[in-house]
Amino acid sequence: MLPRTLLTGPSLADAALLAHEEQGREWPLLVWAPGPGVRMVSSAVLGGGVGERAWVLNAQVPPGYGRLDPVAHLRELASGAGLVGRGVGLMTAASVADRRHAVDGDAQAVVTAGIGVRGWAAAPGAGDVAAPRRPGTINIIVSLPVPLTDAALVNAVATATEAKTQALVELGADASGTPTDAVCVAAPTPTGAEAEAFAGPRSLWGARLARAVHRATRSACADLLAAERAGRPR
Secondary structure (H helix, E strand, C coil): CCCCCCCCCCCHHHCEEEEEEECCEEEEEEEECCCCCEEEEECCCECCEEEECCEEEEEECCCCCCCCCHHHHHHHHHHHCCCCCCEEEEEECCCCCCCEEEEECCEEEEEEECCCCCECCCCCCCCCCCCCCCCCCEEEEEECCCCECHHHHHHHHHHHHHHHHHHHHHCCCCCCECCCCEEEEEEECCCCCCCECCCCCCCHHHHHHHHHHHHHHHHHHHHHHHHHHCCCCC
């Protein structure tokens, strides 16, 4: 049985695997709580945008998740895990326990992946119909040790997305991602020191971020694609 509450450390490698109940069974909940003094940018439904955030949680939910109040649900999960203050909440039907962690020059990335529903972002007719209810979300959490400007935080999201797509293409997935992918990038809050102005793939920290995300995404997706090609359920 997974623990229900657990303190985590400032490193993304210290993210804790907890548990929550939904539809009569336990589901994993990945929690990272670096504490105060961290700014994040995220596309998450809870705590999205740019601002000070104290924690990130990535909750696995059942396929066909039917609750219409994901923000309230994520807040409940955060409270149950002992998290306080503002944070970022992600959800996925993919396996959270099968997370992948990668490091490049102190840039860290954790990726959870489901690729049962995937495709190209600019596919004709995309968004015209509801997506099938299969696990199809790639959630990316990144931690950098240096402060970033607002523009660089946004740039980091683009870099992480490019690295994810590169990994998928290299694996032969024939896709740029899934319809519900989410990203969260965390960096120290600037405290008088000059913040990094760039996080593109040819900047120092953008390149490190890209390599970490690329490595974690490849690792998270390789077994899924192999099982899919062999006709084995995942």
